[in-house]
Amino acid sequence: MTTTDGGFAGKVLRVDLSTGKISTQDTREKYGAVLGGTGLGYQVLWEEVPAGTNAFDPGNKIVFATGVLAGTGVPCNGRTAVTCLFPTCWPKHLVGSGHMGGNFAAKLKYAGYDALIVEGKADRPVWIFIRDNRVELRDASRLWGSGIRRANLEISQEMGADCSVAAIGQAGEKLAPMAIVSNSLSHSAGGVGGVMGSKNLKAIGVQGSGAVRIAGDKGQWEQLIKFHLSILGGNNQHVVPSFPTPQSEYYNPGSRWVGEPGKRWGAADPPVEITGNIFDLNRIAYRTNTAAFFLGDGAWKHTVRGNGCTACPIRCHTVLSVPAVEAKYGIKKSAQNTCAGLFFGRTFFKSMPGGFKGPESLEACMVGMHLADDLGVWCNYGQLQRDFLKLQREGLLKAKLGAKEYNSIAWDKFEAADPAFLFDILPRIGERRGELGHVLSQGTAGLFSQWGISEEYWSRDHNAVYWKMGHPKHHANEDDGQCGVIINTQYNRDSQCHSHSNFVRNGLPLAVQKKLAAETWGSPDAVDAVGDYTPMNVHKARRARWSLVRKELHDCLGLCNWMGPWVASPLKERGYRGDDSLESRFYSLATGQKVDREGLDLMGERIFTLHRALTMRDMGEPDMRARHDTVPPWVFEDLSGAAPFTKGTIRMDRADIALAMDLFYEVMGWDKATGAPTKEAYARLGLSDVGKTLAESNLVPGSKA
Amino acid sequence: MTPEETTVLAEAAVEAVREASRQGRLVTSQDVLAALEADGTFLAPVGLESKEQPPLAEDLCALLAGILAESQEIASFESLSGGRTLYHAPALLSRTYARILDRKGFPLQLMVEEIRSNSRDYPRPVPVELFEAPPFDLTPEEIEHALKALAASPDHQDITFTTAPTGALYLFSTLHLERGYATFLAQRAESLVMNP
Numbered sequence: 001m002t003t004t005d006g007g008f009a010g011k012v013l014r015v016d017l018s019t020g021k022i023s024t025q026d027t028r029e030k031y032g033a034v035l036g037g038t039g040l041g042y043q044v045l046w047e048e049v050p051a052g053t054n055a056f057d058p059g060n061k062i063v064f065a066t067g068v069l070a071g072t073g074v075p076c077n078g079r080t081a082v083t084c085l086f087p088t089c090w091p092k093h094l095v096g097s098g099h100m101g102g103n104f105a106a107k108l109k110y111a112g113y114d115a116l117i118v119e120g121k122a123d124r125p126v127w128i129f130i131r132d133n134r135v136e137l138r139d140a141s142r143l144w145g146s147g148i149r150r151a152n153l154e155i156s157q158e159m160g161a162d163c164s165v166a167a168i169g170q171a172g173e174k175l176a177p178m179a180i181v182s183n184s185l186s187h188s189a190g191g192v193g194g195v196m197g198s199k200n201l202k203a204i205g206v207q208g209s210g211a212v213r214i215a216g217d218k219g220q221w222e223q224l225i226k227f228h229l230s231i232l233g234g235n236n237q238h239v240v241p242s243f244p245t246p247q248s249e250y251y252n253p254g255s256r257w258v259g260e261p262g263k264r265w266g267a268a269d270p271p272v273e274i275t276g277n278i279f280d281l282n283r284i285a286y287r288t289n290t291a292a293f294f295l296g297d298g299a300w301k302h303t304v305r306g307n308g309c310t311a312c313p314i315r316c317h318t319v320l321s322v323p324a325v326e327a328k329y330g331i332k333k334s335a336q337n338t339c340a341g342l343f344f345g346r347t348f349f350k351s352m353p354g355g356f357k358g359p360e361s362l363e364a365c366m367v368g369m370h371l372a373d374d375l376g377v378w379c380n381y382g383q384l385q386r387d388f389l390k391l392q393r394e395g396l397l398k399a400k401l402g403a404k405e406y407n408s409i410a411w412d413k414f415e416a417a418d419p420a421f422l423f424d425i426l427p428r429i430g431e432r433r434g435e436l437g438h439v440l441s442q443g444t445a446g447l448f449s450q451w452g453i454s455e456e457y458w459s460r461d462h463n464a465v466y467w468k469m470g471h472p473k474h475h476a477n478e479d480d481g482q483c484g485v486i487i488n489t490q491y492n493r494d495s496q497c498h499s500h501s502n503f504v505r506n507g508l509p510l511a512v513q514k515k516l517a518a519e520t521w522g523s524p525d526a527v528d529a530v531g532d533y534t535p536m537n538v539h540k541a542r543r544a545r546w547s548l549v550r551k552e553l554h555d556c557l558g559l560c561n562w563m564g565p566w567v568a569s570p571l572k573e574r575g576y577r578g579d580d581s582l583e584s585r586f587y588s589l590a591t592g593q594k595v596d597r598e599g600l601d602l603m604g605e606r607i608f609t610l611h612r613a614l615t616m617r618d619m620g621e622p623d624m625r626a627r628h629d630t631v632p633p634w635v636f637e638d639l640s641g642a643a644p645f646t647k648g649t650i651r652m653d654r655a656d657i658a659l660a661m662d663l664f665y666e667v668m669g670w671d672k673a674t675g676a677p678t679k680e681a682y683a684r685l686g687l688s689d690v691g692k693t694l695a696e697s698n699l700v701p702g703s704k705a
Numbered sequence: 706m707t708p709e710e711t712t713v714l715a716e717a718a719v720e721a722v723r724e725a726s727r728q729g730r731l732v733t734s735q736d737v738l739a740a741l742e743a744d745g746t747f748l749a750p751v752g753l754e755s756k757e758q759p760p761l762a763e764d765l766c767a768l769l770a771g772i773l774a775e776s777q778e779i780a781s782f783e784s785l786s787g788g789r790t791l792y793h794a795p796a797l798l799s800r801t802y803a804r805i806l807d808r809k810g811f812p813l814q815l816m817v818e819e820i821r822s823n824s825r826d827y828p829r830p831v832p833v834e835l836f837e838a839p840p841f842d843l844t845p846e847e848i849e850h851a852l853k854a855l856a857a858s859p860d861h862q863d864i865t866f867t868t869a870p871t872g873a874l875y876l877f878s879t880l881h882l883e884r885g886y887a888t889f890l891a892q893r894a895e896s897l898v899m900n901p
């Protein structure tokens with residue numbers, strides 16, 4: 001591999017599937033200003049994919065981009081941003097990205113590449129073979145029609161055990177917008193599988209013999225890694241355990257830090273009992289058991305271990321072994337995943353006999369993972385299941401499907417909450433069978449475009465929690481009042497931002513959170529107690545800006561925004577402070593390019609603003625405030641009639657949210673009336689050319705002649 | 706004692722508390738005295754063996770109490786059972802945990818204090834199962850008994866409960882949380898497993 005100053009692998013690999021041409025570019029020279037990850041993806045789309053392109057056109061490009069810290073020893077790295085025009089975005093395909101962890105990013109860097117840009121369309125099914133400088137298109141005909149697991153296995157056998165394979169399943173092949181690409185069994189990026197399918201690209205296998213060079217002092221680098229480890233909590237940076245401990249003054253029964261001495265990974269061979277001090281750095285991997293958190297204490301006895309991304313000690317993908325499902329459903333007894341992927345199966349049901357933490361729920365989750373992770377079906381952060389339940393509850397499925405198809409669905413199993421129902425419903429969606437499969441595989445967009453259901457109607461439902469543009473809320477007002485609302489207005493899919501929610505859910509008492517908020521965002525009023533929201537203020541707007549900028553930074557550096565940023569920590573001796581400059585300190589040491597916190601945040605802001613510009617260009621829309629940054633009606637309503645700002649409601653006030661958007665646009669340096677970045681904002685961020693291009697289309701405030 | 710001897714004694718006393726905290730134990734000044742006598746560090750380094758009349762244990766305990774009160778590293782509080790000052794090193798055994806240890810054996814007080822402090826500080830109601838898990842380790846019968854006693858006790862009328870839609874019972878104190886807000890927080894706590 002090429003050596004560089006450090007951090008970057010050095011090259012971006014480009015594969016044109018139409019012509020078979022394989023080429024490389026210098027990363028720093030071409031993409032250094034946008035760091036990597038989503039930034040690199042946005043730049044490619046800005047420069048190379050014209051407005052009006054459909055996600056499934058050969059003209060759409062799909063960019064697998066890692067970042068400077070991927071493949072290093074920095075905790076919680078290993079993320080790959082997969083950016084393209086996003087097929088679940090409604091009513092028009094706009095820029096979006098999915099994010100996968102696992103070890104794909106590290107392998108790509110060890111092979112010498114910071115990113116892989118795939119363009120065009122192959123004339124037959126292919127997969128991309130990458131082994132250092134050797135890059136080939138290989139025939140995937142024999143794999144076409146198979147699930148992700150088989151594709152992964154066969155390619156691994158061909159390449160050797162040390163490769164990483166990112167593959168699509170039948171859903172992607174059939175151009176389902178609701179399709180994933182996945183590596184390392186469960187590390188998936190949603191919504192982009194169909195784009196690969198549209199290019200006849202089944203998989204990418206990558207193997208690298210190089211390493212990532214660190215430019216800075218080795219001692220300082222190792223010290224910083226050790227420090228970073230010391231300020232880690234459990235998953236989602238929950239910095240207090242769910243139980244009282246001698247080491248901490250605080251605990252939180254809602255914390256994802258559920259591992260404590262005495263708990264056992266009961267299905268490990270032999271079983272592993274957690275012993276010692278759970279605060280020790282070599283005990284971090286015992287803190288998180290995502291299955292125990294989401295599926296209940298009963299999951300401990302089925303736990304084999306945690307699986308995770310490169311260099312991440314959190315290991316939030318819990319590996320489960322449930323022998324009963326082998327005999328009952330004829331599936332493998334083991335499966336692994338995290339969060340929404342872990343409980344994919346149970347959420348297709350109205351309720352489960354033993355509750356969502358009972359044994360039936362666990363079995364449904366095992367069946368769900370078995371099917372969805374192989375077919376490659378995406379849940380759109382649970383919206384697929386919420387849509388399905390709402391359609392069924394309201395008789396819309398009966399009304400929309402022909403009687404024959406409706407009656408062919410195993411409703412008896414659905415009503416009985418029998419996990420076997422998933423063998424009926426999931427292949428319909430993954431293989432796009434029948435009207436139901438065809439529509440649901442398009443996501444919520446399918447309901448609007450195929451069945452004429454109005455978006456306005458859908459966005460009134462408090463259970464469906466649909467937000468806009470085909471996607472749901474993602475840590476909005478239910479977690480973080482106005483800050484959550486602002487964040488949820490900004491993307492073309494669900495916001496996937498955790499910078500804010502990781503902080504408000506960190507488990508520290510309100511007074512400590514307020515102290516940290518004052519230090520980080522200038523005022524204790526930057527944060528409220530959940531459900532006890534106070535009127536909008538500028539500090540909240542600053543925190544929203546910070547959250548979004550850090551999310552983009554993480555997505556560009558190869559870090560996990562499900563863990564960062566790290567402004568809080570479990571360390572009593574630090575007053576539970578984390579370190580808000582960690583990312584810039586790592587970046588500086590890795591690249592040898594000294595950048596402080598403000599400097600790196602500016603780069604993050606540039607990338608976030610490029611996303612905004614790209615969205616505006618492709619929408620052709622100057623008034624983002626009215627047409628893009630919208631908030632669904634359910635946010636402004638409380639079913640019990642509670643008024644905004646009363647304790648115990650997440651209801652927001654319309655005038656206050658209007659003020660929130662005013663203040664947010666103001667701190668971003670955007671035009672308040674339209675929410676569009678101004679000429680000055682583009683110039684400040686080194687994006688004058690972007691601003692100029694948009695001005696030609698009257699998309700910059702005041703640019704009209 | 707010379708200033709040097711006092712320093713040595715202070716360090717030994719603090720270390721005895723630290724060691725107990727490391728082991729998850731709270732100690733009284735008598736316990737500290739016993740520890741120092743047991744390992745011989747009490748008499749030898751401070752030259753008390755040369756005294757004609759051995760000092761009374763109470764005097765020695767008072768001396769140690771004075772020393773521990775001076776230490777920035779050591780915290781103390783009056784035990785719930787009364788009449789005893791308990792010492793711990795908060796860096797090794799947190800204040801919260803120390804109070805839980807002290808209340809073990811007194812289920813009612815254990816629950817009341819935990820419910821009130823959670824309602825006041827975080828703020829949040831707590832699920833009743835919390836008390837079955839370590840370090841509380843109460844049996845369902847003990848919890849039930851304590852809840853009944855609380856309902857009948859005029860001093861604890863602030864302790865009440867709310868039931869989440871999942872059926873889970875959450876306890877809170879009306880001194881610090883309004884019922885409506887506690888109900889909201891309980892519902893939210895239960896919803897976290899569906900809101901990743």
Ligand code: SF4
Pocket residue numbers: 076077078101102235236307308309312313314315316317338560562563
């Ligand atoms: S927290 Fe989970 S998703 Fe994030 S880097 Fe670690 S293992 Fe990967």
